[in-house]
Each structure stands twice: as structure tokens, then as C-alpha cells.
Amino acid sequence: MYAQTVYEGNLPAVMRAFAISLGVATIGVMLGVFVPPSLFLPLAIIEIGMLIFAFFLRRKKAISYLFLYTFTFISGLTMFPIINYYMMSIGPQIVLMALGTTTIVFAGIAIYASTTKRDFTFLGGLLGAALLALIVIAIFNLFWPMSSTAMLAYSFIGVLVFSGYVLFDFNRMKKYGVTAQEVPTMALNLYLDFINLFINILRIMGILKDRN
Template identity: 45%
Template sequence: MDRTVTVSHSGSFAHVLQTFAISLLVSFLGTLIGAMVVPPSMIMLFVIAEVAMLVAAIVIRIRGKHIGYGFLYAFTAISGVTLYPVIMAYGGMLGANVVSGAFFATAAIFGGLAFYAHRSQRDFSFLGGFLFAGTIGLVLMSVIGMFVNFGSITNLIWSMLGILIFSGWVLYDVAQYRNGVSSEEVPLAALNIYLDFINLFLYILRFLASIVGISRD
């Protein structure tokens, strides 16, 4: 996804963060719905819908148009539904307390990086090419992982790269949005930050699971 935006003060950074926070809440509600209402046999339909909406967001952006708040919250709700089985799987492997700890660790890392990017006023645009290439690499690894069972060491390296790359995206995106965006761009900015946070969380969970796997080998 094209993660650059036209800077404007009509949508403040605080507004972007507020929209991101609401997106996290909507995602959490989606996770509850996934736990209580959605049968496991239907999860794949939500995964397909999630991917389709991501592709749609890219196409909309390429065409110079904007996603709306309805699109953003629908996506994060669906994302929450698809997160439920993943979190349950890690919970069974690591324990609920470790998963909760991973979430708070993610929040702490995200908050620290966001604070640094906002207050330092450094230009992190030079990271864009590396982060894009790294993200494509992670996607390819995910596709290969559907057919190949990676060992614990490979998963550990993969998770460390994922943590590094999405930590970089936090720096990059916050630096892009810290001076405000146009009001039409707020949902897209919040979506990008939401994806940064969720992927950072998932790679931290993968990292912890890899350590457990290595200890059991």
C-alpha cells in the first residue's frame, strides 16, 4: 500500500491517533464476536474478506481516492474476527498470561517508537524502500510457510525480522503523519498505524513461540 500522504493540518495527528485507538477497540469487539458467534468453519471467509479489503484499499489509493471511516471500521472488525483463532493458538502454546504480556509489550514498544518519531522530528523517509522490500519478503515467507514447515530457528529469525520491519514502519508512519494529514486521509493513516501495531504484536507472539520451540527441541 502506498503509505505516503499529503501533509495538511486539517486532520491533526491527535485525530489520527484517536481514530487508530477506536480502530483497536473495534478490532477487539471483532475478536469477541469471533469467539462467541463465528464458527471455525467460517473464519476463512473472513480472511478472504480481509485480504480483499486490503487490495481494495490499495486500488482506491492508487486511483487517488480515499477510504472512509466505514471502510476502516469494517476492516478492523473483520481483522478482529480473524485474529481470534491466531490468539487462541498462541494462548494454547504460550499461555494466556504470556499473550497478554506480549500485547502490553507491543503497546510499550509502539508507544516508545511513536513518541520518539513524533518528538525527534527526524526524517525517516529513507526507510521507505527498505521497509517495503522487507514487507514483501515477509509476505512471501508467509506464502511459503503455508506449504513448508519452517524449523524453530528459521521462525525465530523470521519473527525478529518482522519485529524490526514493523518497528520501522511505526517510525516511518508516525513521521509521515506527525504534522497532520488532510481530513480525507485520516482513515487511511489510522489503517496504516493499525496494521503496524497488529503485525508488530503478531511477530512478537511468533518470536516468543519460536523461543519456546527452540527450548523444546
Template identity: 35%
Template sequence: MRDNPVFSSQSGSADSALSTNKVLRNTYMMLAMTMMVSAITAGLSMWMNVGYGAGMIMMIAAIVLIWFVLPKTANSSSGIYVVFAFTALMGAALGPTLNRYLAMSNGGEIVMQALGGTALVFFSLSGYVLTTRKDFSFMGGFLMTGLVVLVMVALALMVGSMFGFHMPAASLALSAGIVLLMSGFILFDTSRIINGGETNYLMATVSLYLNIYNLFTSLLHILGVMGDD
């Protein structure tokens, strides 16, 4: 007896929707837990007064984890530990930066404004995609091009600072560009999850985490410059 084509199509769509909802639910649960882990390790890093050198080493170690280790473990339970280790290192690496801003006269206000701004942007953009279910996959090429350009600008500014050339206006423009780019990536990555483009919740978690992390640090820089007396 042949399967009813209408029934099969509806069954397949239902299975696909259930799978997508599962990935979405697991992603946001994992994202919330990794944010808590990062907050704890950032607090410990601040309390221990970790320096920028140690912070840079931890960030490099975190990058190694997601570039070389996570792709090999993303489909196993080991990947969960890799993601937690990655976010713990990223949180600890943020400690020196937070200490520097908190040392300013209005540092606490700046950090809270950056946190609030990050939350507002993330929840607004994610909520828009989840509500409309629009497909933002068309932004992929533009976002990757923008990412390459911003990385090149960041490297140029880094090399320039090593030779004594400090360009605060360019650095501020770079942070503004990162804010816009990360906002685009939030739309793009959330859209990929709900439209089936990303089926691994660990990889999805890392993508959204990096969007939030870079958005927060860039807003922190912008607010810090604007609020510096």
C-alpha cells in the first residue's frame, strides 16, 4: 500500500518543526548557562586582578578550542565540556577590561549601560526573527565580507599602536562597525536556527555567544570613550 503523499508531507514538516524547536530550545538553554559561567569566571578574574597578558593567553586558548577542538566534538557529549571551557576562558579574559572600566569615576554606570544595551539589541533582534520567522541567509556574504574588513582594520590599528600611532577616532569607528556587524550576525544566526540551516545546538550556541560577547565589548568601548571625563 502506497503512502498518502499529503500525509507524508505533513509528517515530514511536523518532524522538521519538532527538530528545529528542539535545537532552538537547547541553544537558548545552553546560551544562558554559558553566560552564567562567563560571568562567574569574569568575576574571579577581576577579583584576582588578572593582567592583560594572561587575558590574551586565555583568549587565544579559547579560540583554539572552537577552531580545532569543537568541530571534532560538536556531535558528542564531549562538545558540551568544550563549549563550557571556551566560555569560561572568554569570561576570564574579559576580567582585565572590566577592571579598567570600573576604575573610571563612572565605570559602574558604563558597564551597566553596555550590559543593558547588549541585552536590548539581542532580545529585540532575536525576538523579531522568532516572531516573523524571516530568512536572513541572504546576509551571509555581506556579513563575512564585513568581518574580513573589520579584522583587517583591527590588525592595522594594532600594528599602528605598536609603532606609536594612536587613532582614537578610527578605534571608535571600528567599535561602531562591530556593533552593526554583530547585530547583523544575530539576525543571520537566529534565522539559520529556525529555518534549519544550523542543526547543531552547540555550534549555534557558540555563534550567538560570540555575537553577544563582541557586541558587549564594543558597546563598552564606545560608552567608555563617550563617558570619559
């Protein structure tokens, strides 16, 4: 009962911070056009470093709102080349369709996870292993690029994994609650779920578009 009360009390704050994070990232994407190409790699390294820092920091204490919004802004900047590539190659309509599909999938899973009586927190270990596998494959892909068919399969698995994370994160908040100090951390988790889900859906649509 206490966890449910804490969850309901702080869920609006989590969703508000999540929405602001998406807004900040959108500003970053829009400003990405002014970033010299040579700076995208350093920005990506900073983004990865902040993500690793957040992973270890959350074991001791929650991250701050300043950290959250700084990270999401940098994330938006580094997403510009990806968004711009797909805008140019498959058109803005498909990109918007991918964004709309992501929003529908995210919202649907979030509603189910927040209302079901089933406990999905057992998925944490499985999802962690799957995410690690995706990261390893992505690193190998930098040196030995996958075929379009393999990348399509990889992206579908990515959609399943990050859909699973949406289910896991909302279900975990419902079961264990969210303290005020944990709000930025949970908002960051949801942001990462949404963005990675979007990128994988966008990649799928881009591959299918190229095949037509």
C-alpha cells in the first residue's frame, strides 16, 4: 500500500520530468544543425561517459535534474546526424510515422504495466543480458557491418528489448514506488527507453523503405 501511494504521488513528477527531457532533447536535435561535424564524436563520448557515470551513481544516490537535462540536451545534439540522415533518405513523413508509432507503443505498454496486477520485475536480469548482447553486437557492427537483413533482425530484437524495459520500469515503479529523490533517475530511464525504441523503429522503417 505504501509503495502504491508513493508511486501515485510521484508518478506525475516522473512523467513531467520525462516530458521535459524529451523537449530538451528536441531542442538539442534542432540545434544540432549548427554543430560542426567534428564535434559529434566528442559529444557522443561525453554522452556515453555521463551514462556510465549515472549507472554507477544511482547505486549510491539519485542523479540531479541538472544532470538529467544536461544529458538529454547532449543526447539530442548527438541524435541530429541520425535524424537528419533518415529525413534525407526516407523523408520526414516516415520519421514522423516512426515517432508516432513509438509514442503509441510506449503509451500502450506504460498503461498496461501501470494497471496490471502481474509482477514483471523478474525481467530485469533478462533484459540486462539482452541489452548487453545488443551493445556487443553494435560494437562488432562498427568493424564488420551487418547485412540489411541482419540489421533488420537486430532492430526488431531492439524493439522487443526496449519495449520490455518500458514494461519493467513502469511495473517496478508501481510495485516499489518512487521517492522524490528517484524522480530524475526514473525519468532518465524512461527517456532512454523511449529514444532507443524510437531509433530501432526508425531503423526498421528505413530498411523496409529501402527495399521497396
